Amino acid sequence: MTEPQAQPAPEQTETAAHAGRQQEMPLAVVRGEPVLQIPQDLYIPPDALEVILDAFEGPLDLLLYLIRRQNLEILDxxxxxxxxxxxxxxxAMQGLRFELAAEYLVMAAxxxxxxxRMLLPKPVAEDGEEIDPRADLVRRLQEYERFKQAAxxxxxxxxxxxxxxxxxAFVADRTVVRAPPQVDLREMLLAxxxxxxxADLSGHHNVRREALSVRQRMGDVLSRLGDGAFHAFESLFVEGEGRLGVVVTFLAMLELAKERLxxxxxxxxxxxxxxxxLAAPADEDGDAGLDADADAAAGDDGDAVEPVEPPPSGSAR
Structure with a gap:
């Protein structure tokens, strides 16, 4: 007696079918249910989707396209x-229910x-040449072609x-900023x-021609500071020169400080x-690099200024 074969349980059959559906990508999801195949009763009209790739800006553009597509000469x-x-x-455009501008219909006319007119006898101009009915259209096409090529x-x-x-790009500022002297200008003005x-107390009233220049006095000051030691501010002024000599010497000091000398x-x-x-040491002839005449003028005064000891190490600069 043959025993009946065991049939798979309904739960196992549904599980296998569901696993098979999970392996396929659904075409769409309708109301939360995946659609794996196109329904047999789905009807798609033949003209449901139409793509127009060529777009023309006007009737002349369409004419130029038709001429170029066939490699024709505009003059013929x-x-x-x-x-x-x-x-x-x-x-074709009217069949696709496109609204055409009136210019297209005018160009067709x-x-x-x-x-x-090409089928009729051509009229003759005054010079004896036949008038081509296409001349005006050719001129418009040539002008449009030039503008389109330029565009x-x-x-x-x-x-x-x-x-x-x-x-x-960020470019760093390479301007060299020269820091001013650390001495306050008010202190300089008080001194x-x-x-x-x-100078007013020791001035005299001799009438003479005073020829003083800031450049010469700069050389004079550098020659007095040529030993590299510190000299007192007041010791660099020449007594007897009066107010003019004091002003010229002070301006010479400011110029030397500005030039870092x-x-x-x-x-x-x-x-x-x-x-x-701070200048380079002078050569054997005593030339400091500014004015040899200024050094000679300073030597005639005979006022040798003795160097003083440098200020303490905690001095402000």
Missing amino acids: IPIAEITRQYVAYIE ILAEIKS EDIDALPRMERDTAPVA LKDVLHR VEIVQEEPLTPIYLRS
Whole structure:
């Protein structure tokens, strides 16, 4: 006696079918249920989706496209063939329920008129040449072609944010900032006031021609500071030169400090001010590099200034 074969349980059959559906990507999901196959009763109209790749900006653009597509010469247009293709394109657009501008229909009428005039005897101009009915259309096509080519050339040029992107780079400021002397200008002015007061007391009234220049006095000051030691501010002024000599010497000090040829230091406010030369050592002839005549003029005064000890190490600069 043959035993009946065991049938799979309904739960196992449903599980296997569900696992098979999970392996397939659904075409769509309708109301939360995946659709794996196209329904047999689904009807898609033949003209449900149509794509128009060629877009024209006007009737002349369409005519130029038809001429270029057949590699024809604008000066020798086969008006009958071009008219046939143009009318066929308009009929196709109307069949697709596209709204055509009135210019397309006007151009179709112009082509039909030119076609009919080509069949008739051509009129003769005053110079004896026959008038070509296509002349006006050819002129308009040539002018449109030039403008369109110019527009294409301009569009081919690199355009910002389309072909190129702006780039900004940070450039560090390389300007050399020269720090002013650490001595306060008010301290310099107070010291100058004292020197001017003493100059007024020791001045005389000899009438003579005073020829003093800041440049010469700069050389004089450098020659006095040539030993490299610190010299007191007041010791660099020549007694007997009066107010003019004091002003010229003070301006010479400021110019030397500006050109970093001398160093001006002061230990603390209201204390003596000292100067020291920062220039290169003078040669054997005593030329400091500015004015040899200024050095000679300074030597004639016979006022040798003795160097003083440098200020303490904690001096302000």
